[in-house]
Amino acid sequence: MRSLAFLSTLLASATIATSTLLTRYANDTGYKLQTGPLDTPWTAEVGTNPWPEHPRPKVQRSQWKNLNGVWRWRNVTAGQVNSPPTGQTLERSVLVPSCLESALSGKSFISVVPGHLYSWYQTTFDIPSNWPTGNRVLINFGAVDYEATVFVNGKEVGFHRGGYFEFTFDVTDYLSTNGTNELLVHAFDPTDTERYQIPIGKQTLTREGMIWYTPCTGIWQTVWLESTPSEYIMKLDLAAGADGYDGSTPYEITVHELGSDAAKATATGNSGSPFVFKVDSPDLWTPSTPTLYNITVQLGSDSVSSYTGFRTISRGVIDGVQRPLLNGEFEFFWSPLDQGFWPDGIYTPPTVEAMRYDLEKLKEVGFNAVRKHIKVEPALYYKAADELGFLIIQDMPSLRPELPDPNNTCGTIQLEGPDAQQEFNRQLGLLVEQLKSYTSIFAWTIYNEGWGQATDASQPWPEFELTDLVRSLDPTRLVNAVSGWTDHTAGDFDDNHHYSTPQCGSPFWSVQGSGPSGYNSAYDPSRIGLQGEFGGVGQQLPFEHAWFDDLAKQTAYELTNTTETWNYRSIQNIVQLREQIERYACSGGVWTQTTDVEGEVNGLLSYDRRINRMDKELWTSTIQSLYDAAAKRGNSSVAITERNDGLAGLQDVFP
Known part of the structure; x- marks a missing residue:
C-alpha cells in the first residue's frame, strides 16, 4: 500500500x-x-x-x-x-x-x-x-x-x-x-x-x-x-476555497456544473504530490446560496464521482471584535443543538427522507447552521446539509463525563488514564479525516462540558495539543476546543453554556467556578463569542407523542404549560441573544434543541416528528432579526487575523 x-x-x-x-x-x-x-x-x-x-x-x-x-x-x-x-x-x-x-x-x-x-x-x-x-x-x-x-x-x-x-x-x-x-x-x-x-x-x-x-x-x-x-482511489480529500482553488491531488480531475456533463474545469496532476488547480469564477457556497459542483476523478482505470462547494472559512476582527468569517464576511451562526436520535432507530434514522426532514424544518424558519452534538451521522446527512445550506459545528463524540475514583469511594475522576486519552485522540483524528471534505463543516468541537477532559493541573491541558492536531489535519476550519466548561483558552471560540437565558460574548457570567479553570467566566475578547447551548424550554406532551407515558418523566430545563407559552418563552430568550449581538460580542447561538429525545421534551419538534411547536411566522421573523443585528455589527472593514484553509490569504481574494 x-x-x-x-x-x-x-x-x-x-x-x-x-x-x-x-x-x-x-x-x-x-x-x-x-x-x-x-x-x-x-x-x-x-x-x-x-x-x-x-x-x-x-x-x-x-x-x-x-x-x-x-x-x-x-x-x-x-x-x-x-x-x-x-x-x-x-x-x-x-x-x-x-x-x-x-x-x-x-x-x-x-x-x-x-x-x-x-x-x-x-x-x-x-x-x-x-x-x-x-x-x-x-x-x-x-x-x-x-x-x-x-x-x-x-x-x-x-x-x-x-x-x-x-x-x-x-x-x-x-x-x-x-x-x-x-x-x-x-x-x-x-x-x-x-x-x-x-x-x-x-x-x-x-x-x-x-x-x-x-x-x-x-x-x-x-x-x-x-x-x-x-x-484504485482509496480516499479523496477536497478543500475548495472561495478563491476558486481546489486542494485535492487526483491524477485527473474534472469539475462540472450540477446537472451538466459540460466541464467547467479540468486538470491533471501527478500522484504522490500536492495538487492545486483553479476554477474560474465559481459561484460561491453559502447557507442562502448552497451552490455545489460535481467532480469526476480518474486514476488509471478507476473512476469516482464526487462534488464540492467553493467557500472559505476563517477568523477576523471586525470593529474590534473577533468574528467567524465565511467568504471573508461575518456570518452569524444560528443553530439548534442536534442530537440525532430517533424513537424507532435510536442512532439510525428510519430513512434518508426522515433524516432530511429535520433539516428542512429548520431551514423553513431560517436556521443557517447545526451543532451536531457528540454524534457522527451517516455520510448522506452531510450531503443533505451541503445541499440545503447549513454550517455544521461537528462535535467529537465524548467520553463518559466521570468515573468513580478508585482511591476515594466518595469521589470521581474525569479521565481513566493515558490509554483512554490516546484512544480518544486517535478517534478524533478519524473524525476529521472522514468528514473534512464536506462543504458544510464549519468547525470542530473537541470536548463538550469537560466530559472526559483531563483537568489535572500538574499536566499540560490536552485541548491545546488536540487543537494543534485538528488544525494539522484540517487547516480549513475553525476549532471549538471546549464547548461550555473548563475553558483554558484553547481554540477559536469562547463558548458559554447557560440554561435558560444566554450569556454570549458578554461581561456577565454564571458563578460556577472562577478563572480559566472554572466552568464559565466572562467573555475572552481574544476569541469568538459563542453561546454553545441555551434555551432548553420544554412542554409536556400527550402520551401518544411521548416516549414516556408518565408526566413525571417528561422534563426539561424549564417547562411551559401550552404551546403558545412555549413560543413566548423561547422567543423571549432569543431576543436576549439578539440584544447581546447588538451590545456585546456575540457571534453565534445554539438553541437546545431540534427534537425531543426520550424524556427530554425541549425540542422544536416532538420526538416522533409529528408535532412542530414553532409558530413559523414568529420564529422566522425573530431569527431574521438576529441576522439583521449581526449585519449592523459586521459592516466595518475586516482585518484578517487567521487564515484557516492553507491556501492564499483572504486579502488577495477580497481586496
Missing part, C-alpha cells in the same frame, strides 16, 4: 482464493418490525431493504452492491471472537443497519443488558457476474458500535475499533470463485460498563437523568461491496 498526500491508491494482486460453497439460507426468515414506545411517520416505510441509496457521496463508484437487509444474529459471551460460527445458521433475524436496541432491528424492544456486549452477525452474498474479472472487491462499513472483527468464508479479514467511523477491507483473496460467500461480523460494545471510557456521546446503559439516552449496539450504518481495479 502506498499513501499519497491527498489521494491514496492501493496496489494489490488480483488473485482470487477459493472457499467452500455455502448453502444459501433465507435472510428474511423471521424478521418482524417491533413495536417500541414511539414510532415516526417513516417507521412503516423501512421494510427489509433499508437505506438503498449509495452511502458514500464523496467517493462513489458505479459498480457497487448494497448488503443491507435482514441478516442473522446471535448473542454470545466474551472470548468467542476467535471461534466464528462458520457454516451455521444463527438463531435470530436482525435488520442491518439498525441499533440492536431499536424497534427497527426486529428484536424485541428491550433494555440492553451486559449479555448483549458481544454478538455475531451473519449474511451471505454473491459477486455480480458483470463485475470485471481481475478487479478487487472491497467491503465497506459505515459504522459498527464499538469494535468489529470481520470474517469472510471463515477467514478473518480485518478488525476495526471506533463506533462512529467508516472502514474498508479488501476481501478479494477470501472470496469463493463462483458461488455464495458467508460474511460474519463479531461486534463488541461495552458502552459505559465497568470502567470502560470510550467515545459514546449520549449513550448509557443506565439511562438515569434527563440528558442520557438509549444506547446503540452493533451495525448501525450501511454495509456495501465495491469493485475496483487493482490500483
Whole structure:
C-alpha cells in the first residue's frame, strides 16, 4: 500500500482464493418490525431493504452492491471472537443497519443488558457476474458500535475499533470463485460498563437523568461491496476555497456544473504530490446560496464521482471584535443543538427522507447552521446539509463525563488514564479525516462540558495539543476546543453554556467556578463569542407523542404549560441573544434543541416528528432579526487575523 498526500491508491494482486460453497439460507426468515414506545411517520416505510441509496457521496463508484437487509444474529459471551460460527445458521433475524436496541432491528424492544456486549452477525452474498474479472472487491462499513472483527468464508479479514467511523477491507483473496460467500461480523460494545471510557456521546446503559439516552449496539450504518481495479482511489480529500482553488491531488480531475456533463474545469496532476488547480469564477457556497459542483476523478482505470462547494472559512476582527468569517464576511451562526436520535432507530434514522426532514424544518424558519452534538451521522446527512445550506459545528463524540475514583469511594475522576486519552485522540483524528471534505463543516468541537477532559493541573491541558492536531489535519476550519466548561483558552471560540437565558460574548457570567479553570467566566475578547447551548424550554406532551407515558418523566430545563407559552418563552430568550449581538460580542447561538429525545421534551419538534411547536411566522421573523443585528455589527472593514484553509490569504481574494 502506498499513501499519497491527498489521494491514496492501493496496489494489490488480483488473485482470487477459493472457499467452500455455502448453502444459501433465507435472510428474511423471521424478521418482524417491533413495536417500541414511539414510532415516526417513516417507521412503516423501512421494510427489509433499508437505506438503498449509495452511502458514500464523496467517493462513489458505479459498480457497487448494497448488503443491507435482514441478516442473522446471535448473542454470545466474551472470548468467542476467535471461534466464528462458520457454516451455521444463527438463531435470530436482525435488520442491518439498525441499533440492536431499536424497534427497527426486529428484536424485541428491550433494555440492553451486559449479555448483549458481544454478538455475531451473519449474511451471505454473491459477486455480480458483470463485475470485471481481475478487479478487487472491497467491503465497506459505515459504522459498527464499538469494535468489529470481520470474517469472510471463515477467514478473518480485518478488525476495526471506533463506533462512529467508516472502514474498508479488501476481501478479494477470501472470496469463493463462483458461488455464495458467508460474511460474519463479531461486534463488541461495552458502552459505559465497568470502567470502560470510550467515545459514546449520549449513550448509557443506565439511562438515569434527563440528558442520557438509549444506547446503540452493533451495525448501525450501511454495509456495501465495491469493485475496483487493482490500483484504485482509496480516499479523496477536497478543500475548495472561495478563491476558486481546489486542494485535492487526483491524477485527473474534472469539475462540472450540477446537472451538466459540460466541464467547467479540468486538470491533471501527478500522484504522490500536492495538487492545486483553479476554477474560474465559481459561484460561491453559502447557507442562502448552497451552490455545489460535481467532480469526476480518474486514476488509471478507476473512476469516482464526487462534488464540492467553493467557500472559505476563517477568523477576523471586525470593529474590534473577533468574528467567524465565511467568504471573508461575518456570518452569524444560528443553530439548534442536534442530537440525532430517533424513537424507532435510536442512532439510525428510519430513512434518508426522515433524516432530511429535520433539516428542512429548520431551514423553513431560517436556521443557517447545526451543532451536531457528540454524534457522527451517516455520510448522506452531510450531503443533505451541503445541499440545503447549513454550517455544521461537528462535535467529537465524548467520553463518559466521570468515573468513580478508585482511591476515594466518595469521589470521581474525569479521565481513566493515558490509554483512554490516546484512544480518544486517535478517534478524533478519524473524525476529521472522514468528514473534512464536506462543504458544510464549519468547525470542530473537541470536548463538550469537560466530559472526559483531563483537568489535572500538574499536566499540560490536552485541548491545546488536540487543537494543534485538528488544525494539522484540517487547516480549513475553525476549532471549538471546549464547548461550555473548563475553558483554558484553547481554540477559536469562547463558548458559554447557560440554561435558560444566554450569556454570549458578554461581561456577565454564571458563578460556577472562577478563572480559566472554572466552568464559565466572562467573555475572552481574544476569541469568538459563542453561546454553545441555551434555551432548553420544554412542554409536556400527550402520551401518544411521548416516549414516556408518565408526566413525571417528561422534563426539561424549564417547562411551559401550552404551546403558545412555549413560543413566548423561547422567543423571549432569543431576543436576549439578539440584544447581546447588538451590545456585546456575540457571534453565534445554539438553541437546545431540534427534537425531543426520550424524556427530554425541549425540542422544536416532538420526538416522533409529528408535532412542530414553532409558530413559523414568529420564529422566522425573530431569527431574521438576529441576522439583521449581526449585519449592523459586521459592516466595518475586516482585518484578517487567521487564515484557516492553507491556501492564499483572504486579502488577495477580497481586496
